[in-house]
Amino acid sequence: MPMFNIQSSPHFKPALTVSQIMQGVLLALLPGIMVMFWLFGWGVLINLILCITLALIFEAASLKLRNRPIEPYLKDYSAVLTAALLALALPPLAPFWLLAIGIFFAIIIAKQLYGGLGYNPFNPAMVAYAILIISFPTEMTTYWQSPSVLHEQLNTQSLGLLASLQFQLFGQLPEGLTFDSLTAATPLDTVKTLLGSGSSTISEIKAQGITFGVLAGKGVEWVNLAFLAGGLWMIYKRYINWHIPVSMLATLFFMSLVFGYVVDSDSHVSPMFQLFSGATMLGAFFIATDPITAATTIKGRLIFGAGIGFFIYVIRAWGGYPDAIAFAVLIMNMVVPLLDYYTQPRVYGHSKNEQSQGEQLKDEQV
Amino acid sequence: MSESLTRKVTQQVGQNIRKIFSFHGGVKPPHRKSMSLQHDIMQGSIPPKLYLPLAQHLGQAATPAVKVGDKVLKGQLIADLDGPISARIHAPSSGTVVAITKLPIPHPSALTAECIVIETDGNDEWIEHQGAATPQTIAREEIRHYVEQAGIVGLGGAVFPSAVKLDVSPDKKIHTVVINAAECEPYITCDDMLMRERAEEVILGARLIQKALNAKSCLIGIEDNKPEAYQILLKATANYSQDGVQVVQIPAIYPAGGEKQLIKVLTDIEVPTQGLPTDVGIICHNVGTAAAVYRAVYHGEPLISRIITLTGEAVKKPGNYEALFGTPLGFLLDSVEYDPEQVHRLLIGGPMMGFGLTDLRAPLIKSCNCIIAAVNNELDTPPPAMPCIRCGRCAESCPMSLLPQQMYWFSKARDLEKVQDYNIFDCIECGCCSYVCPSNIPLVQYFRYAKSEIWGDESDKQKADLARERHEFQEIRKVRAKAEKAAAAAKRKAALAKKKAAEEKKKALSEAEEAEGNKPESKKTATKENNTAKKNDSDKTESSSAEEDPIKAAMQRVKEKKAQNKPQPKNTDNLTEAQQKQIEEVDARRAKTNESDKEKQEDDANV
Numbered sequence: 001m002p003m004f005n006i007q008s009s010p011h012f013k014p015a016l017t018v019s020q021i022m023q024g025v026l027l028a029l030l031p032g033i034m035v036m037f038w039l040f041g042w043g044v045l046i047n048l049i050l051c052i053t054l055a056l057i058f059e060a061a062s063l064k065l066r067n068r069p070i071e072p073y074l075k076d077y078s079a080v081l082t083a084a085l086l087a088l089a090l091p092p093l094a095p096f097w098l099l100a101i102g103i104f105f106a107i108i109i110a111k112q113l114y115g116g117l118g119y120n121p122f123n124p125a126m127v128a129y130a131i132l133i134i135s136f137p138t139e140m141t142t143y144w145q146s147p148s149v150l151h152e153q154l155n156t157q158s159l160g161l162l163a164s165l166q167f168q169l170f171g172q173l174p175e176g177l178t179f180d181s182l183t184a185a186t187p188l189d190t191v192k193t194l195l196g197s198g199s200s201t202i203s204e205i206k207a208q209g210i211t212f213g214v215l216a217g218k219g220v221e222w223v224n225l226a227f228l229a230g231g232l233w234m235i236y237k238r239y240i241n242w243h244i245p246v247s248m249l250a251t252l253f254f255m256s257l258v259f260g261y262v263v264d265s266d267s268h269v270s271p272m273f274q275l276f277s278g279a280t281m282l283g284a285f286f287i288a289t290d291p292i293t294a295a296t297t298i299k300g301r302l303i304f305g306a307g308i309g310f311f312i313y314v315i316r317a318w319g320g321y322p323d324a325i326a327f328a329v330l331i332m333n334m335v336v337p338l339l340d341y342y343t344q345p346r347v348y349g350h351s352k353n354e355q356s357q358g359e360q361l362k363d364e365q366v
Numbered sequence: 367m368s369e370s371l372t373r374k375v376t377q378q379v380g381q382n383i384r385k386i387f388s389f390h391g392g393v394k395p396p397h398r399k400s401m402s403l404q405h406d407i408m409q410g411s412i413p414p415k416l417y418l419p420l421a422q423h424l425g426q427a428a429t430p431a432v433k434v435g436d437k438v439l440k441g442q443l444i445a446d447l448d449g450p451i452s453a454r455i456h457a458p459s460s461g462t463v464v465a466i467t468k469l470p471i472p473h474p475s476a477l478t479a480e481c482i483v484i485e486t487d488g489n490d491e492w493i494e495h496q497g498a499a500t501p502q503t504i505a506r507e508e509i510r511h512y513v514e515q516a517g518i519v520g521l522g523g524a525v526f527p528s529a530v531k532l533d534v535s536p537d538k539k540i541h542t543v544v545i546n547a548a549e550c551e552p553y554i555t556c557d558d559m560l561m562r563e564r565a566e567e568v569i570l571g572a573r574l575i576q577k578a579l580n581a582k583s584c585l586i587g588i589e590d591n592k593p594e595a596y597q598i599l600l601k602a603t604a605n606y607s608q609d610g611v612q613v614v615q616i617p618a619i620y621p622a623g624g625e626k627q628l629i630k631v632l633t634d635i636e637v638p639t640q641g642l643p644t645d646v647g648i649i650c651h652n653v654g655t656a657a658a659v660y661r662a663v664y665h666g667e668p669l670i671s672r673i674i675t676l677t678g679e680a681v682k683k684p685g686n687y688e689a690l691f692g693t694p695l696g697f698l699l700d701s702v703e704y705d706p707e708q709v710h711r712l713l714i715g716g717p718m719m720g721f722g723l724t725d726l727r728a729p730l731i732k733s734c735n736c737i738i739a740a741v742n743n744e745l746d747t748p749p750p751a752m753p754c755i756r757c758g759r760c761a762e763s764c765p766m767s768l769l770p771q772q773m774y775w776f777s778k779a780r781d782l783e784k785v786q787d788y789n790i791f792d793c794i795e796c797g798c799c800s801y802v803c804p805s806n807i808p809l810v811q812y813f814r815y816a817k818s819e820i821w822g823d824e825s826d827k828q829k830a831d832l833a834r835e836r837h838e839f840q841e842i843r844k845v846r847a848k849a850e851k852a853a854a855a856a857k858r859k860a861a862l863a864k865k866k867a868a869e870e871k872k873k874a875l876s877e878a879e880e881a882e883g884n885k886p887e888s889k890k891t892a893t894k895e896n897n898t899a900k901k902n903d904s905d906k907t908e909s910s911s912a913e914e915d916p917i918k919a920a921m922q923r924v925k926e927k928k929a930q931n932k933p934q935p936k937n938t939d940n941l942t943e944a945q946q947k948q949i950e951e952v953d954a955r956r957a958k959t960n961e962s963d964k965e966k967q968e969d970d971a972n973v
Contacts, residue, residue, distance in 0.1 A: 006722035008811045010797035011713060012395045012552065013746035018755055018804045076752060118753030118805075241758075291757040296771060301758075340772070347789045348390070348626060348766040349639035 018117075022077035024239045025286065028230035029084060032282065035226040036088065039147040039219050041158035043092030046168055047099060048084060054103040055083035062112035078117050082106050085125040085287060089279055089326075090132070091143035093159075093182065096169050098139050102128040122333045123293045129326040141322065146184035147219030153210055156181050187217025188278045189322040191269055201266040216276035224281040231285025244294060244305035245284040249275060251309025259317060268317065280312070283325035293333045299343035300336070307332040384585075384614050387634040389627040391763045392619040393798045395552050395718060397591055402555045402677040402684045407563055409688050410671075411701060412459050416484045416692030417729040418444065419471045423519040424526045425451030430482055436463045439493035441668050444482050447514075453527040453732075454517035456668035458690035461486040472695065472714050472728040474721040481729070484692065495666040501574070509578040509663060516662035518669045522546055522623070522652030523715065525733040528659065531651070532578045534644055540579040541647040544632055545572045545656055547588040547595070548616065548623030551716025554736040556673040557653045559686040561588070561595035564657055565602035571656030573606065574663050579649055583610035585632045586653070589618040620718060621796040625650045627765050639792055654735075674698070674730060678739035680708040689730050695737060696726030710742040717745055718797045752805040760799035760809060766792050770799035770809050777816035782823065785816045793817075839952055842924050849917040 036044045059079040063070045073079075086102050106128035114120040133140045146156035159167060159182065163174045173179065185193070190211045194200040206212050215221040234240045253271045260268035274280065279287075288294065288308050295304040308328045315324030346352055421427035428445035438444060438457040445455040465483040470476070498504045498512065514529035534540055545568075549557040561568055568586075576584040586603070588596050599613045616622055616631050626637045628650065635646050643650055651659075654672065661667040670691055677684040682703035689698055695714075713720040715736055723737070738745075760770035769788055776784040790813055799809040 006724065007711070007747065008808055009717070009719050009721060009795075010395075010801050010810070011711065011717040011720065011740075011745040012801060013748050013806065014395075014801065016802075016804050017749070017806065018752050021755075021757070021804055072750065072752065078755075116753065118755050291755050294756070296756050296758040296761060297769070344769060344788075345390075345761070345767045347639065347768055347792050348630070349636045349641070349792060350789070 018078070019076045021239050022081050024237060025081055025234060026077065026084060028234045028239070029088070029227075029286065031226040031230050032223055033088070035223050036092075039149065039223065040092035040145040041148070042161045042164040043094070043145055043159070043168065044088070046161075046164055047087040047090055047092060047094060050096065050099050050168075051083040051087035051090075051103055052080050054100055055079045055107050058103060058107040059112070062108055063116070066112065066116070068116065073117060076117060079107060079111075082111070082124045085282070086128050088282060089125065089129050091140060092145040093143040093164075093167065094139060095143070095171060098132060098136060101135075102132050104128075105131050118292055120292060121336070123287060123290050123329050126287060126326040126329045126333075130330060133321065133326070141185070141189055142183060144183055144186050144189075146182060149213075149219045150184060150210065154184055156184060158182075186278070186322065187211045187220055187273075188316065191273075192316070192322045195267055202269065203266060212273070216273040217278070220278065221276040224276040227281035227285060231281065234285060234289075240285065240289040241301065243298060243301035244288050244308075247302045247305030248284050248288055248309040248312075249280070251306040252280065252313055253309075255310065255313035259313070274313065274316070278316075278323040279325045283308070283312070283329065287325060288329055288332075293329075293336065295336050295339040295343070297340055297343040297345060299345075300339035303339055303343065304332050304336065307335070384612060384632075386614060386616055387631055388617075389619075389622070389630045389765050390767045391761075391765045391798060392621065392627075393763050393801050394618070395620055395801065397618070398552050398677075399555050399558070399591070401679075402553070402675045402686060403558065405685050407559050407673055407686045407688055410690060410693060410698060412486050412488060412490060412690065413693045413697045414486060415464070415694075416458055416461070416486060416690060417469055417694065417727075418455055418458070418482045418484065418692040419469075419729065419731055420445050420455065420480045420482065422455065422525060422691070422731040422733065423453040424524065425449065425453070425530075427480065428452055428455050430466055432463045432482065434463050434465060437461075438463060438484060439491050441493045441495055441670060443668075444484075451527060451530055453519050453525075453529075454515065454668070455482070455691075456517055456670050457484055458670040458692050459484070459486045460489050460491040470725040470728045472723060472731060472734060476724040495668075497662075497664045497666040501570075501664045504574070504577070504663060506578050506580065509574050509659070512663045512666070513578075513659055516658065516666075516668040518655060518658045518662060519732050520652055521654030521658060521672060521732065521735070523719075523733055523735060524625075528651065528655055531649055532575065534579060534649070538644045539647055540581045540644065540649055541583065542633060542649075543572065543576045543579055543581045543584045544625075544629055544643075544648055544650040545575075545584065545586040545653055546623055546625065546628055546650055547586050547592075547599070547613075547653045548628055549592070550589060550618065550620045550623035551718050551720075551736070552620075553677050553738050554675050554716050555677075556675045556686050556735050558592050558595050560657060560673055561592070561653060562598055565595075565598045567657040567660040568653050569599070569602045569606065569611065569656075570664065571658065571660035572611065572651075572653075573609065574659050575649075575651055575656060576609070576611070581610075581649070583612065586611070586613045587616050587622075587628050587632050588613060589622055590615045591618040620798065621765055621794070624765060624794055624796060626794065639789070669732065672730070672732065672734070674734055675736040676702045676704075676739075677736065678704075678709075678713075679741045679744050680705050680710070680739035691730055691732060693730045694727050695723060695730060695734075698730060699726070699737065699739060704739045708741045709739045711738070711740040711745050713738040713740065713745070718801070719795065748806040748808070751807045754805055754807060757804060759802040759804065763798040763802045765796060765798060766794060768793060770813075773816070774807060774809055774812050777812040780816075780819065782816060782820050786820065790816055790820075835955075838924070842921070842948065845917055845920050849921075852917070 033044065033048070056074060056079055060070050060074060063073055083103060083106070086106055087099070090099065090102065106124040110122055110124035110127035111117070111120045145158060146154055148158060151157055166172050166174070191205060194205055211218060213219065213221045216224065231240070231245060235242050252274050256269065256271040256274040260270050260274070288305060295301050311328035311331050312324045315321055315327055321327070420430065426449040429448045430444065431446045432438060432444045439460045440457060442457045443454055444457050444463070447454060461484045463482060464485045467481065467483070468478040469481040469483070471479045471481070473479070498508065510529055510532045513532055518528040519525040520528060547557055547561060549555070572584050572586065586599060588599065596613065596615055603611045603613050614632055621627055622631060625643065629643055629648055630636055633648065635648065637643050638645055658669050662669070671688055672691070673686050673688050675686050676698060681699070682705070684702065687698065687701070712723040714723050714734055715721065717738065720736070720738070754771060754774060756771060758771065761768070764770055773785055773788045773790050773793070776788065793813050795810050795813065797810050800807070803809060
């Protein structure tokens, strides 16, 4: 009697796995990474390499401590993706210890302590980002390399590979260079500071010709465009759904349209500036769409995205931080269980306002 | 090519082209149908022995109508109905019944089941059979009669007795018969070939079903990956368009052949949850069933064979074979020259819902539509499951709009109430969610587990109820035994006392008086007499009578309790008689619970 391989149905499996989805997302980051490298120099790549290496070390160590198989979990690329997202959100001149603390919080605290892949309620990269920006506001906001498009205007320059490494690892600058000759405030930061202090109006900032580019913040607009391209490719490849990015960007657009144009266009930035500055596109397509911490139903996703868009605008316009992706995402992460529960789709054969069977049973018991 | 065909069809049918609808989700697995479509349907040969399980259908297993040693002819009834939901079984070929015993059957559990074994004589000699004299004008009831006689069951895989489905209660008006020609599972082509070669039979059968149900329209739903069969069906139905018969091409999206999905696609009507298509005036039959109905009514032939797709890359001559029920599947596979060395997986049914075959001795039964003998890597072996990343692909693909990911969490946690909250019993186990899951979680397995746990809990509850009832009666019996003991003791004492008293009075009293004292008397008078006769023993006798009262009270209480449940005649005149009654009631109640259990099973089968 021959023995056959007995398995449960279905006996077909398409090729797409978790690991491949994560790799696809990483691939979609590439255009954005390249633009960032062009703008901000070697720091971007150093951040990425350091963060990914540290993340793999932390992930492996905690898997070992938790007695979980290490290889399959490292191969799922989730730690790599978390590290990459955090690396891209951090300033390109960020010191080594800042990255290490960030990755520690992302992988150990926000992910593994909750049970590892699939069990974390909060986006690990954003937890790390929020902790860093609260704990080290100076490093997080002032260590931004001046973008290459502004070198002439601001009389700044980029660091080479070795100099960059030396600065990030040991905090030593090459001779003859000052910190100020390397950095520039991000456009969102500039706008916030200038508008917040009441010293300038939008038109005055524009007149300076430094902060505003074609679409939005000078330089950063190209980064956002690149991430938008990567995001659209992911939607086309069905790695992500359109619901969260579209509802998030639409909400942000309409909020800024109402407050920026209709209410007062001189103390509020334009919708385009909101969409293409800061980490908007990275957040919309790569961070908010993290399936583990996002809502799962269609309606839930639309509300989840809209909520993020709403909080981004609120915090950017009236809050204490120049950018707000991390806080907006974390706030909406908190309501995900509620969203999932109250936005269940109508099941085939059930009427629209029908109670679920379990509720009916409970009612009968009462 | 198929596009141009479709355009042509549109022109042909003109205004008859029908709007179709869609169902939520679904997946598009590779079809892999072409390999078994290379030649016509072939006749399977008669094996030396046929093994016919008594339960080849949903509902009660049939009861054998033959005994070991009987000679049977082809088409002779060998197992008859048992209960309202059951199906007859007929001898697929002539021969001798050599055994009725437990043997392996094609079932995921790999268990054995009661089978009738026929040793064939090779003559294949038919029993006398005859179809309806005028099948075109046959009465509705008669169609049902023929179908029941022929032992026809749903050949799409559900094997529900077809006669039961034709017997719709008068309050439910059926407006549409849906003939399922979708055949959405990959690999399987038996319906496709049947339609290509015997379209006339299918259409006439469908017409009979339509007539039997007095339905206004008859929609034949066929997936657009079968353009040849579609064309042939179109031609075959050309003369019936005024009768409401229409062939409708639907997109090939798995599981479009699911009853609920097909009804939705063709009519935009949803079958209510936990309801049947009849609730919305629709009944669905498979094309194979329709052809079987035709053979039963027109020729009086019972269902003794079916077309089965034998395919997979380990088979040298893949194709469709008309094989007798009871033929060992190994015999069938040998006839298509499969290579046992190469076989890596052996499946019964399609790759989406089929199950692994464990024993080649298992016979062909009414539900088997396909065997896939797959070589290594032909089918996918999912890698170990990873954690769920909540991507929601399962919910997107679910044709019932369920949330498989939520059901998975609660199934895993064995939170059965919550699982039911998420409508697990609407799950049709089509496998779409598992198919798309990037974490390779065997979701369908979890849902089967949760369902069986819920059923198990329910039957446990029933058992517990029964046990409680039994315990109650045991308590009653204990009390009763005590009472009887006490009564007997009292009687003995009374007799003893009397004897003593009699002995004391013996000298003084006459013989006649003594005889009178020995007369049988009721307990109470005996006790009284005892009290008056002997005051020394008064303590004990009092206690015994006092004991009797709580016993009676207890009995009364129990009776009242029972009376609350259901009214029953009270009989307290005579204690022993009442006891007798109670015993009878216990038996009656037991019988009744058994009966209601049976009914419940039948209801379940109906669902």
